[in-house]
Amino acid sequence: MPTVRQLLQYKPNGKQIVALTAWDFAIAQILDEAGVDLILVGDSLAMVTLGYENTLPLTLDEIIHHAKAVKRGVKHALIVVDLPFLSYQTSTEVAIGSAGKILKETGAQAVKLEGGHPAMVATVARLVEIGIPVMGHIGLTPQSVHQLGYRQQGQSETDRERLIASAVALEAAGAFAIVLEHIPADLAKSISQKLSIPTIGIGAGADCDGQVLVTADLLGLTQRQPPFAKAYVNLRATIAQAVQDYSAEVKEGRG
Template sequence: MKNTIVTLQKRKQNRQKITMLTAYDYTTAKLMDESGVDCLLVGDSLGMVMLGYDSTVSVTMDDMIHHSKAVARAARSAFVVTDLPFMSYHTSVYDAVLNAGRLIKEGQAQAVKLEGGQAFCEHIKMITQASIPVVAHIGLMPQSVLALGGYKVQGKDYQEAKNIVLDALAVEQAGAVAILLECVPADLAKIISELVSIPTIGIGAGVNCDGQVLVYQDMLSMYDGISSKFVKSFGSIGDQMKQAFKQYCQEVNKQQFPEAIHEFAIDNDIIEKLKLEFTVNKKG
């Protein structure tokens, strides 16, 4: 059965945790979907883990649409959420609705995600009025990392914590269908999860969120970037991949691959005839 905003809401009501992972391509998304992951997030983190940028700010709408389409083709049951990239919704509410529509229409997403709380409630409201589900992203917001002074935990003092609570209440009131909480203290995330009626998805926000999300390259130890405290490695897939690539190179260089079992046969008479014909031609 295909996951929807309704099934995710029921999971919160029934106290069943929601699983979410980032996905950027068809093959990986298909594996995740077949493994029972509830939601696939086509995150603008693709800028770093797929495109090699230093941050998410260089990611374009075309980048997001390209990867979203690939993931959506693989998602038979998982709910697909795609990020609105930096400056695709900041300039105006009109741009926000237009670009959200592109992610749904061209990118085949089921919902869009945008970073921001109270300041972007009008954007959320109008996108929602266009019948497009919105996931709000509050706490640490990577697109605002320059303004925030770096990647660091948000909400550690009273005023910051209160503002994040107010952000959560505001985006829910504006019509958001879920809230992603990034890098906030676990007890703060617990309060927010109890205050709002929509699901909360945590990344570095503790166990009491209604669900969890990780960047899959991080949880499989595939990415050599800075590892955050909240990341757990669920498999050393990066090391396994490098070992396989090295073995492939070695076997090709030593002519150990391909072997006879990897080759296709042809009738020997045809080969002899070809040899004779082209040998004669060369002599002529």
């Protein structure tokens, strides 16, 4: 199982980080056996598993419930768990309580939170100070959907400078890696080159230090595929066909 410290050595050694999301035992076990480096119990489970319209309704207890199941299926990969909306933004003390609860109850090795400079930097620094590894997340931050929407971030010069400043500040605060979501590829490359910690891209081009996808998107299970997410198989159609074949056999007395 790679530790946070070992993951930090991927970048200087030129090794790409392979990351995917998981939400239950079966998916986690498959990803782990396939050799994924990092498994993220992302708040995308709000939509993928629980049927919410966005990530905002997800609670701390819900993500902990799923993270426990994921942990049971993992023997090798590093597990990182998202801090849900309003489980960390209101104060550093609240963030410590939420992050500590996740690590104590799930057995995960790290947490991830959204946002950069200046709002989240002090929170990241304090979490790291007390021994909680933190992965940052900037660019398109889904918990800010009502403010930012789902459009690509970092298109104006002001936004580019803000994102670069956030990445640098998060590294200085002690984040061990940063997710760069849905930003221009040249900006992601610039950020990656400025940092000594790894960047993990999702819709941010090929020049990050690793890539992450929502596994349901990779498998073609979602109805609304993000424009930057490649489906490697259409399991939605495969499963539907299998169910139809089974149903036909049962109805015809062959099941």
